Amino acid sequence: MADFGGGDLEAFRTEVREWVAANFPASCKGKGPAVGPEREQETADQKAWRLAVGEKGWGVPTWPKAYGGGGLSPAEARVVNQEFARAGAYNPIVGMGTMMFGPTLLEYGTEEQKKRHIPLIANGEVQWCQGFSEPGAGSDLAALSTRAEDKGDHFLVNGQKIWTSGAQWADWCFCLVRTDFTKKHEGISFVLFDMKTPGVEVRPIQLISGASPFCETFLSDVKVPKENLVGPLNGGWTIAKRLLQHERNSLAGGGGSAGRYASGRSPSALAKEYVGLDEQGRIADSELRARIAKNDIDLKAFQLTAIRAMQESRGNQGPSAATSIMKNAASQTLQERAELAIEVLGSQGLGWEGEGFSEEELTFVRNWLGGKATTIYGGSAEIQNNIISKRILGLPDATKSA
Amino acid sequence: MAVLTEEQNMLRDAARSWVQEKSPVTAFRKMRDSGAELGYDVAAWNEMAEMGWAGVIIPEEYGGSAFGYLSMGLILEETGRTLTASPLLASALGAASALVLGGSEEQKQAWLPKIAAGEVVATLAIDEGPHHKPEKVDTTVEGGKLTGKKTFVLEGMAADLLVVSARGADGVGLYLVKADDPGVKRSRLRLADSRGAANIEFAGAAAEPLSGGAETLEKVLDRTRAGLCAEMLGAATQAFETTLEYLKTRVQFGQVIGSFQALQHRAAKMFTELELSRSAVEAALTAIDNDSPDVPELVSLAKAKMGDTFHLVSNEMVQMHGGIGMTDAHDAGFYLKRARAAEAAFGNQAYHRDRYARIQGY
Numbered sequence: 001m002a003d004f005g006g007g008d009l010e011a012f013r014t015e016v017r018e019w020v021a022a023n024f025p026a027s028c029k030g031k032g033p034a035v036g037p038e039r040e041q042e043t044a045d046q047k048a049w050r051l052a053v054g055e056k057g058w059g060v061p062t063w064p065k066a067y068g069g070g071g072l073s074p075a076e077a078r079v080v081n082q083e084f085a086r087a088g089a090y091n092p093i094v095g096m097g098t099m100m101f102g103p104t105l106l107e108y109g110t111e112e113q114k115k116r117h118i119p120l121i122a123n124g125e126v127q128w129c130q131g132f133s134e135p136g137a138g139s140d141l142a143a144l145s146t147r148a149e150d151k152g153d154h155f156l157v158n159g160q161k162i163w164t165s166g167a168q169w170a171d172w173c174f175c176l177v178r179t180d181f182t183k184k185h186e187g188i189s190f191v192l193f194d195m196k197t198p199g200v201e202v203r204p205i206q207l208i209s210g211a212s213p214f215c216e217t218f219l220s221d222v223k224v225p226k227e228n229l230v231g232p233l234n235g236g237w238t239i240a241k242r243l244l245q246h247e248r249n250s251l252a253g254g255g256g257s258a259g260r261y262a263s264g265r266s267p268s269a270l271a272k273e274y275v276g277l278d279e280q281g282r283i284a285d286s287e288l289r290a291r292i293a294k295n296d297i298d299l300k301a302f303q304l305t306a307i308r309a310m311q312e313s314r315g316n317q318g319p320s321a322a323t324s325i326m327k328n329a330a331s332q333t334l335q336e337r338a339e340l341a342i343e344v345l346g347s348q349g350l351g352w353e354g355e356g357f358s359e360e361e362l363t364f365v366r367n368w369l370g371g372k373a374t375t376i377y378g379g380s381a382e383i384q385n386n387i388i389s390k391r392i393l394g395l396p397d398a399t400k401s402a
Numbered sequence: 403m404a405v406l407t408e409e410q411n412m413l414r415d416a417a418r419s420w421v422q423e424k425s426p427v428t429a430f431r432k433m434r435d436s437g438a439e440l441g442y443d444v445a446a447w448n449e450m451a452e453m454g455w456a457g458v459i460i461p462e463e464y465g466g467s468a469f470g471y472l473s474m475g476l477i478l479e480e481t482g483r484t485l486t487a488s489p490l491l492a493s494a495l496g497a498a499s500a501l502v503l504g505g506s507e508e509q510k511q512a513w514l515p516k517i518a519a520g521e522v523v524a525t526l527a528i529d530e531g532p533h534h535k536p537e538k539v540d541t542t543v544e545g546g547k548l549t550g551k552k553t554f555v556l557e558g559m560a561a562d563l564l565v566v567s568a569r570g571a572d573g574v575g576l577y578l579v580k581a582d583d584p585g586v587k588r589s590r591l592r593l594a595d596s597r598g599a600a601n602i603e604f605a606g607a608a609a610e611p612l613s614g615g616a617e618t619l620e621k622v623l624d625r626t627r628a629g630l631c632a633e634m635l636g637a638a639t640q641a642f643e644t645t646l647e648y649l650k651t652r653v654q655f656g657q658v659i660g661s662f663q664a665l666q667h668r669a670a671k672m673f674t675e676l677e678l679s680r681s682a683v684e685a686a687l688t689a690i691d692n693d694s695p696d697v698p699e700l701v702s703l704a705k706a707k708m709g710d711t712f713h714l715v716s717n718e719m720v721q722m723h724g725g726i727g728m729t730d731a732h733d734a735g736f737y738l739k740r741a742r743a744a745e746a747a748f749g750n751q752a753y754h755r756d757r758y759a760r761i762q763g764y
Contacts, residue, residue, distance in 0.1 A: 268764040283764050293755040296762065297682075297703050304681035311405050322681070325674040388673060389666035393646055398661035 012076055016058075016083040023052045024089040033092045035127060036169045050092035054123025059093020060102065067106070067114050068122035096165070097121035097128040099250045101174050104243040108190075108231045117172075117192070129195070131161040131175030131217060132240065138163075139383050141176075142185050142237060146219060148177035155179075155191060155229070157199075157222040163377070167202045167215040170195050174243075180234050190236035192228040199223075209370035210352075247378065248327075259334070261371035264364060267292045267340040274344050288344070295340055298333045305329065324392050328384045331374035338368040404472070404684040413473055416453070417480040424449065427733050430485040434596040434736075440560040441598020442487040451520020456494040459625075460502065464514035471495075471625060472687040475632035482636025485736055487597050489523045491633060492556040496626040497524030500565045500576050503621055504612030509578065513563060524563035526626065527552040527579075527602055528619075534749045536623060541568040541604065547585070548577055548609035551601070556747065558600025559590050566609065567619055574616045577609035595736075595743040624701040627748045628690055631683045631701075631708045634744045638679070638712040641719045641737040642672050648723055665722065672718060675711040682707045699761045706754040709745040716741035 025045035033050070034042035042050075053059045056070060061077035063069020072080065084091060102121045105114060120126040137144040146159025157177055167173070173193055180187030193200070199222035204212035231239045271283045271292060283289040309322040341364045342349040351357030351365055375381040389395045406414065425446055433443050450456065458474040460466025474495055481490060498517050501510055501524075516522035528536055530553060541550025548568050555564070564579045564586070579586065585607030591599040612618060646669060649660030659665060686704040689697045716738040720727040727734040745751065 268759070268762060272764060282760070289759055289764065290752065290755050292764070293759040293762075294706070297706050297755065297758055298678070300703055301678040301682045301707050304685045305678055308404065308681045308684065312403070314405075322677045325677050328670075329674055329678060382667070385667040385670040386663070388670035393666075393669055393673060395646075395649060395660040395666050395669065396658060398657070398663065 009075060009079060013079050013083065016080055017086075019056070020083055020087045020089055023049065024087055025049055028090070029088050032090050033094045033124075035095055035124075036166045039127070039169060046092065049089075050124045053092050054125075057122055059091055059124060060098050060122050063102065063106065063118065063122060068119035093122065093124045095121075095124075095127050096130055096174075097126065100130075100243050100246040101128050103246045104174075104239060105230065107242065108239050112227065113192075113230065126171045127166065127169060129164050129167045129170035129173050129217075131164055131173045133163045134160060135162050139380055141240070142188065144176055144178060144188065145181075146175070146177050147181075148179050148189060148191065148224065150179070151223075153226055155189075155224040155226065157191070157193070157219045157224055159219050161217040161219070162205075163214045164202070164217045165214050167195070167217050168204055168212075173200075173217070174230075176236055176240055179236075183234070185237045186234050188236040188240070189233055190230040190239045191224050192230060193222060193224045197222050197224070207370065208372070209366050211366070211370060244379075259330070261367040261374065262334040262337060264341070264360065264367070267295065267337060267344055270341055270344045274346060274348065292340060295333065295337050298329075299337065302326075302329045302333055324384075324388050327378065328375075328381050328388075331371075331381065335371055335375065338364070338371045342368050403680070404688070406476075409469070410473055410476060413469065414476040414480065417455075417477045420449070420453065421480045421484050421486060425481070425484055425486045427484045427736065430487060430596075430736065431733075433487055438487075439590075441557065441596065442489065442560070446486070447488050447520060450488060450490060451518075454518075455490060456498075456520045457518030459495060460498055460514050460518045464510055465518035466498075466514065471628060471690040472684070474629060475683070475687040478629050478632040479636035479639075482633035483640040485637060485733075485740055489525065489557040489560060489598075491626065491629050492525040493517055493523045493561070494520075495629040496526045496556075496622065497563065497565045499625040500526065500612055500618070500622045504576055504614045504618040506613070509610065509612070513578075517563075522562045523557060523560045524565060525555060525557045525561040526622065527555045527558070527564045527566040528623070528748075529553045529555075534746070534753055536567060536619060537574075539567055539569045539574050541566065543568045543570040543577055543609050543611070546609060547606040548579055548604045549585075549606055551603050553601050554591070554747070555600050555602050557598045558588055558602055560598055564602070565612070565622075566604070568609065570611065572615060574619060575614070576612040576619055576622065578612065579604065579607045579609050583607040593739075593743060595739040597740075597743065620698070623748060624697050625690055627701050627705050627754075628683070628686045630744060630747060631686065631704045634708045634712045634741070635676075635680060635683050637737060637740055637744070638708070638715045639676055641712075641715045641734075641741075642669075642676060644733065645669075645672075645715075645719045645722050652724075659722075668718060668722075672711075672715050675714060679704075679708045679711040699758065702749075702754040702758040702761065705749060706751045706758060709751040709754070712741045713745060713751075 025048060027045045028049050031046065034046045057065060057068055058070045058080050061070035061072040061080050062074060065071030098121060102118060105117060132141060134144050134146060146157065146161065148155040148157045173195055175191050175193060177189050177191055178187050179189040199220040201218040203216045205214050205216060206212050271288060275288065276284045278284045305322050345361055345364060348357065348361050349364060351362050353362060390397055454467055455477055457466030458469045458477065459471060461468050478491060481488065494517060498514065501514055513522060517524055530540055530551060541548065541552065548566060550568060552566065561581050564581055566577050566579050567574060568577050585605045587603040588600045591601060593599050649665055649669060650658055652659045682704040686700040689700045719734045719737055723732060723734050726732050
């Protein structure tokens with residue numbers, strides 16, 4: 001869609017700017033949305049900001065006004081984002097609801113479902129988690145076997161989900177269940193349930209990084225009302241694929257969430273301190289220096305590609321082929337960067353916690369570990385390569401999965 | 403592909419048409435087989451000049467079209483696809499840049515129109531050893547006479563005009579030397595990539611200085627590097643596409659070999675690296691057109707990245723074609739040889755990684 005800048009947009013920008021100035025609390029500057037573990041500690045100001053943005057619908061600016069969205073055009077939405085950024089104001093309406101479930105429900109949900117769930121996503125009140133993967137269904141998600149038995153006015157659900165991000169703080173879950181065991185893809189249904197429903201048990205999984213962002217979710221005789229079925233019975237796979245597309249699109253701009261593990265000082269900055277300089281003022285290890293330069297170059301090439309992909313998709317040439325490579329390029333380059341950081345830190349890069357290590361050093365260790373997930377989740381590097389090979393390069397599908 | 407203006411789109415489409423029709427890889431093979439003295443087909447070069455390609459970065463008042471470096475890159479990319487040999491990079495981009503940036507009005511008038519018309523072939527003579535080290539210059543100029551040795555001068559035998567880096571009283575700078583000066587002795591190099599090159603010895607050859615010293619030298623080198631990257635991008639992209647086509651057609655074990663996952667993933671890797679390289683090359687050329695202070699950084703980034711990618715793709719092209727990739731009859735060997743020559747010219751990956759680090763302050 002082409003942008004039509006000009007008078008109306010500038011008037012709107014002024015309106016947004018003034019509204020942000022009037023509504024974004026000073027105490028929130030530099031903070032972020034209070035979601036997940038932080039929702040409990042949400043300050044009065046953070047809540048006020050969330051409700052104010054929610055009331056305007058500007059947290060999900062392009063969603064229809066009828067369901068609590070902002071009803072804005074993409075150009076206007078960009079203005080909102082720019083003005084928020086300009087004032088150092090974060091978007092308090094974030095999470096799986098906004099990123100993937102909401103857009104999907106807007107496409108596939110009934111009027112009742114949309115009216116019930118969308119407004120509470122749009123104002124950030126309800127947080128969602130994703131019940132997709134299972135111990136036996138990771139890359140091969142369609143192999144899922146959590147069972148949903150038809151009991152007349154409800155489904156009785158039994159099974160186990162894994163890698164449910166934020167399940168311990170979520171209010172609701174969108175979940176793939178099996179309603180037909182005779183067909184693989186056409187036996188999957190898409191249902192919603194309240195995490196407080198009896199029979200739902202959440203157990204956080206401790207990762208090698210020490211954090212527990214993901215959970216196992218056990219479902220024992222969970223009653224899911226029939227009205228919580230989204231789309232047709234056994235028609236859930238199509239909806240799931242669309243949802244995953246939304247997930248990828250929202251991550252695509254930055255090459256995925258790989259960036260969250262990649263903040264902090266650059267390897268070159270660390271090397272100047274931990275390895276030292278030679279007489280010419282250059283990093284004293286030329287072999288290391290060359291590897292650091294290669295990583296810096298790879299990262300910059302990725303950033304230039306992100307810009308190019310955005311320009312090309314705005315240029316109406318259709319989606320850029322470059323987007324298909326983004327997740328792999330970003331995650332692999334950033335993992336190499338994390339490895340370089342650990343290497344540069346030497347024995348100071350081996351601390352787990354406590355005395356003898358700075359906060360920064362410990363953070364590098366945790367992020368190096370946590371970052372190993374980026375080539376695994378959201379479509380593993382191998383799956384991404386399969387997608388590139390088949391969909392972009394047109395090579396034949398040899399696996400029996402399809 | 404960058405978002406191009408309509409003009410640039412037309413230029414690229416015209417270049418692609420001409421190259422695919424008039425200068426496919428078979429033309430390169432024919433030139434190579436004929437042992438062409440100059441390392442390119444003069445008739446083809448004349449056609450390129452007639453289409454205005456030699457004037458693309460030259461200002462209009464000197465007979466050029468001033469479309470800029472990204473536009474020149476578009477043409478070079480197309481020629482790169484089919485390994486088309488010509489003095490386009492050396493003369494119309496490298497030497498022409500030196501005159502545009504450092505030539506006096508008289509020098510510009512004397513040379514640029516003829517370069518734009520393809521009548522004069524000019525080239526840069528920079529290196530003095532097996533590795534590109536433009537800072538290290540033993541060639542000297544005294545009293546207007548230039549003495550020293552230059553190696554690996556592209557199109558060195560075909561050139562009428564040499565743009566030579568040398569050390570004068572004020573330090574390092576570029577000098578114009580006529581190739582037919584009695585103080586110039588050229589020896590033809592027969593390179594693996596069959597392109598034209600020479601070693602040149604200077605003994606008191608008459609030399610006219612260009613202005614700007616070492617600063618202009620670096621700017622000229624960066625423009626040449628960026629243009630070379632564009633040619634490499636075309637060659638690497640074609641090498642990949644040819645290989646991909648083979649994966650889709652070669653049958654073994656009852657299926658096309660492109661259905662084997664190991665090969666699929668290696669193809670995906672090459673595709674990824676090509677996309678990343680394209681972004682870098684286009685950013686460098688655009689920065690030059692914008693006269694951005696980021697040019698040195700972006701050029702070294704592009705040359706390092708493109709070099710690694712072409713290195714990978716050229717190796718994979720041979721390997722994935724199996725036995726036939728090893729035959730001279732197949733084009734894979736041409737792309738492999740061209741890759742190494744292009745990687746080495748004007749600074750290889752190691753040189754540019756080091757330069758990148760230096761620019762970043764480490």
